[in-house]
Amino acid sequence: MIIKEQFLISKTGNKYDCEDIIFLNSNYAAIIDGATARNKRKYNGVSSGRAAAEITYKAIEKLSPVASLREALDIITNEFNVFYKENNIDIKNYADVLTASCVLYSKNLHQIWMIGDCQCFFNNKVYSNKNGIDEHVAFVRSFINQAEILKGHTINWVSENDPGVDYIAKLLTEQFLFQNHIKKTYGEFAYTAIDGKYISEKSVKVLQLNNEITEIILASDGYPKLMATLEKSERALEKALINDPLCIYTNKGVKGLKNGFISYDDRAYLRIIL
Numbered sequence: 001m002i003i004k005e006q007f008l009i010s011k012t013g014n015k016y017d018c019e020d021i022i023f024l025n026s027n028y029a030a031i032i033d034g035a036t037a038r039n040k041r042k043y044n045g046v047s048s049g050r051a052a053a054e055i056t057y058k059a060i061e062k063l064s065p066v067a068s069l070r071e072a073l074d075i076i077t078n079e080f081n082v083f084y085k086e087n088n089i090d091i092k093n094y095a096d097v098l099t100a101s102c103v104l105y106s107k108n109l110h111q112i113w114m115i116g117d118c119q120c121f122f123n124n125k126v127y128s129n130k131n132g133i134d135e136h137v138a139f140v141r142s143f144i145n146q147a148e149i150l151k152g153h154t155i156n157w158v159s160e161n162d163p164g165v166d167y168i169a170k171l172l173t174e175q176f177l178f179q180n181h182i183k184k185t186y187g188e189f190a191y192t193a194i195d196g197k198y199i200s201e202k203s204v205k206v207l208q209l210n211n212e213i214t215e216i217i218l219a220s221d222g223y224p225k226l227m228a229t230l231e232k233s234e235r236a237l238e239k240a241l242i243n244d245p246l247c248i249y250t251n252k253g254v255k256g257l258k259n260g261f262i263s264y265d266d267r268a269y270l271r272i273i274l
Helices: 048-061 069-086 131-151 155-161 163-176 230-243
Strands: 002-009 018-025 028-034 100-106 111-115 121-122 125-128 205-208 213-217 268-274
Touching: 002 018, 002 230, 018 268, 028 048, 028 213, 028 268, 048 069, 048 100, 048 268, 069 100, 069 111, 069 268, 100 213, 111 121, 131 155, 131 205, 230 268
Parallel strands: none
Antiparallel strands: 002 268, 018 028, 028 100, 100 111, 111 205, 121 125, 121 213, 213 268
16 A cells, blocks of 8 residues: 555644544554543543544554454454553543544455544545534534524634533533444434444444555545545635634534634545555
8 A cells, every 4th residue: 555645633733632643554544533532631641532543543553464344343442441441441431431433444355444433535435424413413513603693792702612512511421322332222323433342343334445446535524525635625624614614504513613723623634545
């Protein structure tokens, strides 16, 4: 596999606090997105989101060249549980659970595995795996902040105070109850993520590539519109940030562009020739 383009940057512009990671070796390519923490706890000096991304990276390093999806899921899950044991984390306490998403390409199987909220591009088509519960919560935040603007508050005021985020804070915490929920009757809010709990193969989006596919793009959800080149993807993001910096209209999200930041989320982009 040959890198054609790659890019990685945090929402602050500081590479040291980025919770996205790019992985590439001779057998696997991946974009790993650590979830922003709901608490401020640090692990070896890094946030829980960064720690989750690093644990996932370490697990992928351990995969055999011919690993199946089931084997990969078990190895990644085990790596999280080893970390929990070493750091005295109770997996039943969902407020302390670390979370990551990953889009992972297996050269041996010529497949892309989408575990959680991530995206990829090939054959002129974008494939996403959006977290449905985030869409619900983003809609609520959008409603609250649009209402504040209609009351007369400025965009700058909403950006600084973001009452929508305050309103959805409990929802963002409670959503972890639905994460990797395995009961048969879990309703419409269940979603898949990497967190140390069992992950069903059925909950992973598997894309089987045909032999004609020789180039793919893997990316985190920091790009609202994934394009065929890095330049085009960056332009699409720039346009979204100009037109909707609060992320409450055309690009609804659970957070917007904060003052002093360069984007609303970390972003990672990897374009490779297979």
